[in-house]
Structure formats: structure tokens, C-alpha cells
Amino acid sequence: MQSREPYLIFTQKLNELGIRYMVSGSMAAMYYGEPRFTNDVDIIVFLRREDSRRLLDAFPDEKFYCPPLDVIESERSRDQRGHFNLIHHESGFKADIYLSGRDDLHAWGIAHAVTADINGKTVVFAPPEYVIVRKMQFFREGGSGKHLRDISRMMIGLGDAWNRQPLLEMIQEQRLQEEWSKALKYAD
Structure with missing residues (x-):
């Protein structure tokens, strides 16, 4: 196939x-x-x-x-x-x-x-929140930049109208603030 x-x-x-x-x-x-x-x-x-x-x-x-x-x-x-x-x-x-x-x-x-x-x-x-959180966890574990690239491309694809609040709460709960900061910098 x-x-x-x-x-x-x-x-x-x-x-x-x-x-x-x-x-x-x-x-x-x-x-x-x-x-x-x-x-x-x-x-x-x-x-x-x-x-x-x-x-x-x-x-x-x-x-x-x-x-x-x-x-x-x-x-x-x-x-x-x-x-x-x-x-x-x-x-x-x-x-x-x-x-x-x-x-x-x-x-x-x-x-x-x-x-x-x-x-x-x-x-x-x-859901996108799940994918982003898992990618940040994998980035934390292995350091591969492909996860940050995927996150930045997802954020572009999801657009500004997408409600980020559930994601931000999950980032806080999972203690992924440092990884989120790196993902945001990657997007710049």
C-alpha cells in the first residue's frame, strides 16, 4: 500500500x-x-x-x-x-x-x-495540548531539536485564535516552563 x-x-x-x-x-x-x-x-x-x-x-x-x-x-x-x-x-x-x-x-x-x-x-x-506537552517531555529527556521545531510549526498552524489556556495549565502542572520557553524562542 x-x-x-x-x-x-x-x-x-x-x-x-x-x-x-x-x-x-x-x-x-x-x-x-x-x-x-x-x-x-x-x-x-x-x-x-x-x-x-x-x-x-x-x-x-x-x-x-x-x-x-x-x-x-x-x-x-x-x-x-x-x-x-x-x-x-x-x-x-x-x-x-x-x-x-x-x-x-x-x-x-x-x-x-x-x-x-x-x-x-x-x-x-x-489533541494539540497533549502533543505539545509530550514533545516538550521528549525534548527534556533527549534534547532533540525536532520536538521544538514541531511545536513551533504547530503553534503557527493552530493560529492566534486557538485557546492556549489549557496548554499553559498543563505546562505548569508538568513543570515544563523551561522547555516551553525554549520552544517559544525556537519559533522566533
Whole structure:
């Protein structure tokens, strides 16, 4: 499957299964901002025990790499940072699947997710506040400037009319004032 939005191969299967998810990371930053190159998609998934087998069936071995059921279940049982990959064999495109676990920010993001129509397909994106906060956290952890660039492009794309108050409250709660200051300076 060759597409300008190769992540649709993953999101459409999640939609068909009725599994709650949201696209985050660079794909969400591009949705709110501007395109840049990436070879994967980050998807936050709320996965129940009964969904694990269904997920495995939806991504069959002949078309996808999907980890074994015991790996999915092991990652699903983590309170924080549960993660596994799905890879589409034909395109080589990868989905980093992050499980919501007991992460309050994941829960907030899923509750406030934004549904969009992309090429006639429904895609659920993380809300911009979530994406910006996570990018600042990743910047704090690893120092990669791509996160600041994504944030600055998102702020341009969201425009002046966008209500920043929820974001500013989250920045305060997460103690990300220094990272926010750097993101604002990057935009100048």
C-alpha cells in the first residue's frame, strides 16, 4: 500500500476493531502544523485484555509484523510505558504502539482526542495540548531539536485564535516552563 498517509493502514484496522486510539508524535504534529519526513507513526492505544487477540488477528503475519500474544499481554499489563511495534511488510512503515496503561496524560488525551477525515477515512488524533506537552517531555529527556521545531510549526498552524489556556495549565502542572520557553524562542 503506497499512500501519502501510510499510517492509515494501521488506524483503519483499529477503527474496524472499535479499539480506542489516538495518533500522536510527528504525525499529529504534522496534522496541526506542517509536513516533515518520518518513517513511523506513534499511536496511543487503550487496549483491553479481550482486544489483544483481536489485534493479533487484524494484523496477520503474511502482511504485518505483530508481536506474539504473550508480548502484547505483557506490555498491556504495564502501568506505564507499555509498548510494541507493528510493521507493514510491503511498505516497511512502522507503528509504535504505546499502551495507555495508567498514564493520566494518555487518559486525558484520549478523552479529548480530535476526530478528522483524512482522504475519506476517519483518523483520531491526540489533541494539540497533549502533543505539545509530550514533545516538550521528549525534548527534556533527549534534547532533540525536532520536538521544538514541531511545536513551533504547530503553534503557527493552530493560529492566534486557538485557546492556549489549557496548554499553559498543563505546562505548569508538568513543570515544563523551561522547555516551553525554549520552544517559544525556537519559533522566533
